[in-house]
Amino acid sequence: MTQTLDRSKLESLLKSEEQLFHKTHPKSYELYQRARKSLHGGVPMLWMIRWAGSFPVFVKEAKGARFTDVDGNSYLDLCLGDTGAMTGHAPEATLKAITEQIQKGITLMLPYEDVVEVGEELQRRFKLPYWQFTLTATDANRHVLRMARMITERPKVLVFNYCYHGTVDETFITLDEEGTPMSRANNMGPQVNPQETTKVIEFNDIAALETALSARDVAAVLAEPVMTNIGIIHPNPGYLDALRQITRKYGTYLIIDETHTICAGPGGYAAAHALEPDFLTLGKPLAGGVPAAIYGFTEEVAQAFQNRLVLEDSDVGGIGGTLAGNALSIAAMKATLKYVLTDEFYAKAFALQEQFTEGMEGVIKEFDLPWIVKRLGNRSEYWFRPTPPKNGGEAAAAIDHELDRYMHLFALNRGILMTPFHNMALISPETTQADVDYHTKVFREAVVSLFQ
Ligand SMILES: Cc1ncc(COP(=O)(O)O)c(C=O)c1O
Known part of the structure; x- marks a missing residue:
């Protein structure tokens, strides 16, 4: 019984x-x-x-x-x-790298040689050609949402009910019992009601996805390929294929957030399951616990973004972070990728x-x-x-x-x-x-x- x-x-x-x-x-x-x-x-x-x-x-x-x-x-x-x-805490290889780097400078707002090697390794692992660095996965998600809205000139993003992608304003939205989108309980002082910025649907619901994207006002879907923050929720067979196909059909970018699903393999869930995201974000364990995060994107995104970028405004456009890409984080990331997350x-x-x-x-x-x-x-x-x-x-x-x-x-x-x-x-x-x-x-x- x-x-x-x-x-x-x-x-x-x-x-x-x-x-x-x-x-x-x-x-x-x-x-x-x-x-x-x-x-x-x-x-x-x-x-x-x-x-x-x-x-x-x-x-x-x-x-x-x-x-x-x-x-x-x-x-x-x-x-x-x-x-x-x-x-694991304080992995030896990461420890060695940061101990050495810390004596050679921590932050300059100039790239060290190491960063090129890291970029090449990210390319190899995650199958996307271009990479940028932040200190948190939250910032990586914020930045790619901005890029997607800028390129598509669409106002909205779409997330899944009870997702978590860090403290990203647009994502604090849930469905109530009647299925109506609501600002998430205890969403603290949002600058804009997320009902204005965001569509929210249930994971694994293909019909709801099609309906939500068909208005062609959604710049990007921000998704974990397996939900992890309300417990582990696997995609139904074929769901992720449908997600990719429907986002492409309506010209919506697909952002895969691998911050937790990096637990699925060295290239995250996307590489293990041959997903083809337009953007990929990741933070947390990447540098063995030293603050570091990344976002990557396709050639098409890189071109489209570049075409819209005004050099003189590139430091004040809402995408930034003085300490992002600092030498300590990069050294830790290089060692962690090379010797630890193998x-x-x-x-x-x-x-x-x-x-x-x-x-x-x-x-x-x-x-x-x-x-x-x-x-x-x-x-x-x-x-x-x-x-x-x-x-x-x-x-x-x-x-x-x-x-x-x-x-x-x-x-x-x-x-x-x-x-x-x-x-x-x-x-x-x-x-x-x-x-x-x-x-x-x-x-x-x-x-x-x-x-x-
Ligand atoms: C899937 C996912 N993305 C992003 C984040 C944000 O990470 P951070 O708080 O390090 O910015 C989290 C945090 O738990 C997360 O679970």
């Missing part, structure tokens, strides 16, 4: 885990109280209060797949900076992730839970529903904040850090088989505590 969750039991278990967390993190608590006097919310960015404990864990140091906190607790890190540290990296991380996923699936089967696990490359995620959601609306409806919080806190109290906001686990080649087995054991204990 399928198990059902006892809510009052969950509530009391959560309280016990909170007490345990307090007891084992006194120094983090102390630092948090002190931090609240100088940092808004006691954290460097407000979203860092969205962890499972009632205050954040303060880190002492991190290496490979592990970190220790100021209280001396040691953790297996399955969050890995929400992909920013997918390489074919071997992916082969090893995929094999471990497969076992990680199987471990959780075994527990779900053993207890006959109405849960599933989805996997993409070295990333996996468990869901509190029996079937995979087909789109963001279905996925959002399956979120159970209280249960999420319990699973995260239970793991954290036993030395495992999951990714906040969802139940995602990333495996780096620095993760070991023993780590995978330990996670399965802890996951099973959490399930036992809830259902036995």
Whole structure:
């Protein structure tokens, strides 16, 4: 018989885990109280209060797949900076490159020789001819949206319900229960109502895509090829082909954001599945955790953009960043691409992730839970529903904040850090088989505590 969750039991278990967390993190608590006097919310960015404990864990140091906190607790890190540290923390080759570069200058607003090699490597991996650099994936997305609107002279962009592409104004739009586009809940002080700038449809809905693009007012579709930020949602068979074909049919650019789907292979999901985007954006793990991001585009885009560019205004046109392309980021990127994010990296991380996923699936089967696990490359995620959601609306409806919080806190109290906001686990080649087995054991204990 399928198990059902006892809510009052969950509530009391959560309280016990909170007490345990307090007891084992006194120094983090102390630092948090002190931090609240100088940092808004006691954290460097407000979203860092969205962890499972009632205050954040303060880190002492991190290496490979592990970190220790100021209280001396040691953790297996399955969050890995929400992909920013997918390489494992402080990878040797990146470390060496930045240590050398830092002594030779960090930022000049002039290119160093290294950048050419990076451009050539990006060409090879991602199959697009031209590249530019930013510091964040958010900026990469902002810039390509501007380029697409400038070239097409169309006002709108299209995104998928419950997407996330960084803090890009146009993307904070969702569909309400009646299917009406609404500014996303808690969208903070948008400069323009996104209903004016953006069309939003469900992922995997070909008919809605055709309808939305047929008005020929959409400059670009900004898409993750597999949605990752409301949980992993795979495209239906043939969906991405239809997306490419329909965008071409209506003269709309296709932007593929690989910031998370770089977990699918060394050239991201697009290279692994022979997609043909007009633009590609990527940030996070590209430079082993040093701020760096990129955007690339086709020959056709490059020509069209060049034709419209006025040299004298190229520094004030809304696409920029003084520190973008700085020597430190470039050196880190060069080393990370060459020595860290290699074919071997992916082969090893995929094999471990497969076992990680199987471990959780075994527990779900053993207890006959109405849960599933989805996997993409070295990333996996468990869901509190029996079937995979087909789109963001279905996925959002399956979120159970209280249960999420319990699973995260239970793991954290036993030395495992999951990714906040969802139940995602990333495996780096620095993760070991023993780590995978330990996670399965802890996951099973959490399930036992809830259902036995
Ligand atoms: C798919 C995707 N694109 C872009 C971003 C933005 O990255 P950043 O916050 O580093 O700018 C994120 C962040 O989570 C993301 O998930």
